Amino acid sequence: MYTGIDQKQQTRLxxxxxxxxxxxxxxxxDMVGQEVRFSAPLLRQVPLFSFRNLLGWPEAEMAAVxxxxxxxxxGQFMLITSTxxxxxxxxxxxxxxxxxxTSLGRLERSALAEMGNLALAxxxxxxxxGYGMETRPTPPAVIVDMAGxxxxxLLMGWDGVSDQVMLLQSKFNLExxxxxxxxxxxxxxxxx
Amino acid sequence: MLNTIPVGIGEIKVSRDPRDVLVAYGLGSCxxxxxxxxxxxxxxxxxxxxxxCPDPEAxxxxxxxxxxxxxxxxxxxxxxxxxxxxxxxxxMAGGANMLSSFNGDPALQIGARNIxxxxxxxxxxxxxxAGQEVGGTSGRTVNFYVADxxxxxxxxxxxxxxx
Numbered sequence: 001m002y003t004g005i006d007q008k009q010q011t012r013l014x015x016x017x018x019x020x021x022x023x024x025x026x027x028x029x030d031m032v033g034q035e036v037r038f039s040a041p042l043l044r045q046v047p048l049f050s051f052r053n054l055l056g057w058p059e060a061e062m063a064a065v066x067x068x069x070x071x072x073x074x075g076q077f078m079l080i081t082s083t084x085x086x087x088x089x090x091x092x093x094x095x096x097x098x099x100x101x102t103s104l105g106r107l108e109r110s111a112l113a114e115m116g117n118l119a120l121a122x123x124x125x126x127x128x129x130g131y132g133m134e135t136r137p138t139p140p141a142v143i144v145d146m147a148g149x150x151x152x153x154l155l156m157g158w159d160g161v162s163d164q165v166m167l168l169q170s171k172f173n174l175e176x177x178x179x180x181x182x183x184x185x186x187x188x189x190x191x192x
Numbered sequence: 193m194l195n196t197i198p199v200g201i202g203e204i205k206v207s208r209d210p211r212d213v214l215v216a217y218g219l220g221s222c223x224x225x226x227x228x229x230x231x232x233x234x235x236x237x238x239x240x241x242x243x244x245c246p247d248p249e250a251x252x253x254x255x256x257x258x259x260x261x262x263x264x265x266x267x268x269x270x271x272x273x274x275x276x277x278x279x280x281x282x283x284m285a286g287g288a289n290m291l292s293s294f295n296g297d298p299a300l301q302i303g304a305r306n307i308x309x310x311x312x313x314x315x316x317x318x319x320x321x322a323g324q325e326v327g328g329t330s331g332r333t334v335n336f337y338v339a340d341x342x343x344x345x346x347x348x349x350x351x352x353x354x355x
Contacts, residue, residue, distance in 0.1 A: 048200075048201050048202050048241075048257070049200030049201050049202055049203050050200055050201075051200075051201050052200075052201060052217060052218055058217040058218040058333075059217055059218055059333055059346075061348055066291070141291050143290055143291070145218075145220070145290065145330060145331040145348055146217070146218035146220075146331040146333070146348055147218060148217050148218020148219065148220065148331065148333075149218045149219060149220030149288065149290060149330070149331020149332070150218075150220065150290065150331070151218075151220075152218075152219070152220030152221045152222055152290060152331075153220065153221070153290050153291060155201070155221075155222075155241055155302075156221070156300060156302055158241065158242070160241075160242050160246065160252070160257065160258075161250070161252045162252075163202075163252075
């Protein structure tokens with residue numbers, strides 16, 4: 001993840017991410033049938049050594065939907081929350097009574113994957129429509145494990161040199177909340 | 193009373209205090225490598241992210257970010273702390289493939305590449321491997337006890353166990 005970024009690049013990146021997250025929230029509203037609020041994306045430079053504490057205790061059990069994108073807005077995307085909150089969201093996605101889902105099996109993970117897929121599709125469409133950025137997403141992967149191990153995935157795009165990891169962080173309130181993380185590729189930041 | 197010493201991403205910690213437990217939390221594709229001199233009771237734990245340092249002269253390779261340069265530097269620190277090269281043994285854990293569904297892309301197999309890099313440098317440095325649990329698809333927390341060189345791992349839903 002590229003950490004050398006000037007004010008102009010920061011502003012541009014924020015605009016793209018904000019528009020993308022706004023569209024993604026609208027898409028999720030259609031999916032869950034109720035208002036989905038979101039927070040403005042925050043551009044963060046997180047020290048590498050503490051990266052696995054990004055969402056709190058690194059051994060906390062989390063459920064995440066992970067996707068990659070190639071093209072003009074290449075990077076990594078992750079929707080992540082606690083396992084318990086993911087189960088609550090699955091109830092909403094599958095239109096089940098609250099408290100029905102108590103584990104994340106194949107069906108439940110498939111529902112989460114579809115949610116991630118939809119959110120990213122709306123995000124990337126916003127980038128295409130607003131900024132002419134053409135991007136191709138990968139199929140989503142759902143991971144349930146310790147927070148630190150899940151966040152390790154995002155280090156696959158780390159530049160291997162800097163002592164900080166740059167990312168954009170936002171939240172979707174699906175009652176409960178999901179944290180949304182976007183780590184743009186170095187090429188994207190340099191080209192903005 | 194034990195002191196928990198977290199070893200963050202890209203860090204190396206060396207200790208001679210028998211009250212210390214060196215801990216790398218939630219290792220996914222990262223590799224936790226421990227070195228121990230059982231006579232001098234010097235322990236070191238490395239929390240490496242990527243396999244190979246691209247430029248040995250670069251400052252970034254003087255840390256624990258890379259398996260190969262990190263292990264070499266940790267060995268130097270162990271010797272400076274009073275460890276004897278001939279007595280040092282190694283244990284390691286981690287290097288999981290957290291994205292089993294992306295198996296087709298070698299670039300995403302960071303865990304496996306970290307393990308390969310470790311095996312290569314271990315062979316080159318002629319270090320004795322006393323225990324390891326690497327690979328798989330699950331995260332692990334590593335606890336490395338300075339008092340006796342035990343390394344334990346903990347995975348979600350499982351108890352701490354020694355390797």
